[in-house]
Amino acid sequence: MAYPSQLGFQDAASPIMEELLHFHDHTLMIVFLISTLVLYTITIMMSTKLTNTSSMDAQEVEMIWTVLPAIIMIVIALPSLRILYLMDEMDDPHVTIKSTGHQWYWSYEFSDYTPLAFDAYMTPTNTLEIGQFRLLEVDNRLVIPTESPIRMLISADDVLHSWTVPSLGVKTDATPGRLNQTTFVITRPGIYYGQCSEICGANHSFMPVVVESTPLQHFEKWSLFMLETT
Incomplete structure (x- = not known):
């Protein structure tokens, strides 16, 4: 379980x-x-007392501070491009979920697994149970199977939103009239x-996202239960 109050990532x-995280550490070390x-x-x-008032030409220094930054940029750019391609890779997802x-609040629809749709509202503070986080808990968690490729189709019904889960490395804008796509395992x-990380209005900070990952057999039981209750 990831605790949102901890420092750093x-x-x-x-x-x-x-x-x-590896790319962050790599870049931070270079910096x-x-x-x-x-x-x-x-x-x-x-601190030095040595001076030279007739320094008019230094080709070696010019070469160094031109070539060295270019090499550093390449060392940073190559792993960055690799991660960008990995984030766009879509390889036979097991479950496709549409989030609006x-x-x-957020609404979810399991379009190709089961005809299941539900809304997820933030749990009011006065109804929280012991161990639940204020402003982060919802009444209906998004339950997905562990170690399964998940495809999220993300859109919005009114204004700009952003479906963001830091532990999963997912941050995708929800744009009205547009269907954005992301994937994760x-x-x-x-x-x-x-939480929604786009300033979407007065209650921007009150539309959290809660993803619960469970083994496949538990996910199937949950989906059957939701179908019977919705």
């Missing part, structure tokens, strides 16, 4: 999020090395929290 629950070099250079220049953003059972 939440624990990765999908392969894409693991790749994003750290560059910052260290610049700080060292500034310190040396400020409304002011201010959850690697372990758990409950993962997110």
